[in-house]
Amino acid sequence: MSLNAQFPAETSADGAFVRQNYSIRDRITADGSSGFPAVPGRYHLYVSLACPWAHRAIIVRGLLGLEPVVSMSVVDPIRDERGWAFREGRGHGPDPICGFQFLSEAYLRTDSSFAGRYTVPCIWDRVTGRLVTNNYPDITIDFETQLTAFHKPGAPDLYPERLQPDIDAVNAVIYEDVNNGVYKAGFAASQTAYESAVDALFRRLDWVEARLSSQRYLVGGQLTEADIRLFTTLVRFDAVYFGHFKCNLRRIVDYPNLWGYARDLFQRPGFGETVDFDHIKRHYYMTHDHINPTRIVPMGPIVDWLAPHDRARLP
Ligand SMILES: N[C@@H](CCC(=O)N[C@@H](CS)C(=O)NCC(=O)O)C(=O)O
Known part of the structure; x- marks a missing residue:
């Protein structure tokens, strides 16, 4: 079955859309207590410019001046049954980190039995060679509260x-x-x-x-x-x-x-x-x-x- 064909299946008996529960939920922490310390150059953010959840992370990363700290790349906006893909096009290109062709490769390298959807946004860790998180609400909060040492001067406090x-x-x-x-x-x-x-x-x-x-x-x-x-x-x-x-x-x-x-x-x-x-x-x-x-x-x-x-x- 194609990923797109799965959408109707993601509904309850009364036809209501139910968002999946699968997620990778490690956290980046300022003190490193989570095993993923806030270290410049270590993490990479995968986004789609189409996705509202990824868009939050793009905006927060920019407002806080984290571009030199967390690298970012953009997937092809068209997704087929293989999921998000890295292709050359306007505003997107090949995967700069591992040379993946599809985002699914990052998920399966993290957990070969991963059974959820291969979603953006997600953060890749160059050191352990796996995804840290695809849990979008945590991503912006961690940028705001755990990467403060690397915020640009005068950056807004978005989560006081x-x-x-x-x-x-x-x-x-x-x-x-x-x-x-x-x-x-x-x-x-x-x-x-x-x-x-x-x-x-x-x-x-x-x-x-x-x-x-x-x-x-x-x-x-x-x-x-x-x-x-x-x-x-x-x-x-x-x-x-x-x-x-x-x-x-x-x-x-x-x-x-x-x-x-x-x-x-x-x-x-x-x-x-x-x-x-x-x-x-x-x-x-x-x-x-x-x-x-x-x-x-x-x-x-x-x-x-x-x-x-x-x-x-x-x-
Ligand atoms: N990770 C979240 C939300 C992020 C999300 O839904 N991203 C969409 C794009 S807006 C996505 O990547 N979908 C891929 C898919 O469903 O195959 C979830 O599990 O619900």
Whole structure:
């Protein structure tokens, strides 16, 4: 069975999308207590520019100035039954670390019996010759809290201790209803499961819209991990989730605050330049064959991400 054909199987009896549980969950630690010490040049981050979970790590790595510390490479946005592949193309190329042809090789070298999906983002350790983690929520947190010795001067504190409970609480509901909510809608295999995902998604977007009417950022009056997690879903929303995943009650451009907020982030250093709409659109529309069997990639929408946003007036 092809990987893509497996998608419908990843649903519960009532047709709801269920995200896999398999993951590799070691941690990079400042003191090395995990066996994976924070050492410059030791780790490599594999990403797809299409993937919202990988996109978080790309943004955080850039904002913290970790480019010289953790190397990174990009897979081909088109994934077939063999999984993510390293191929020459615009914005991606051969595997610079082990010469792998497919990301699956990194997983199987780590654990020859690995039974999960071969997902991005994941981090390779040059010293032990294996993956450290593919657990995306840990990757950005470890960059923020364990690699602090290597942050660039003036790097933002994206996960300040005093805000962590609030950030975690906002992340939890936004993950459930928005970040993963769009997937629940898109991969639903029953009308009921689809409608319940779309309901929850747009109720949560209304909640975020209200929250952002009186504050510039999601938590604590400053840019945090929570904003980065929401941004990578918002930036894909009108381009792919609205059509491809049928999240079409409203577009992000229809929400004054969410749309201003998304542009505010997009227009600052470290955000817009990491967004590749070509990889994003080709990945989703050409990879999920059970949703878009013709693999035709829509031309639109035309969205002006550079329009002024007026968010600086908010606290
Ligand atoms: N590792 C995570 C999330 C990351 C993730 O889903 N990445 C997607 C791209 S957005 C991926 O690599 N999918 C490959 C596949 O499903 O074969 C998970 O286990 O759910």
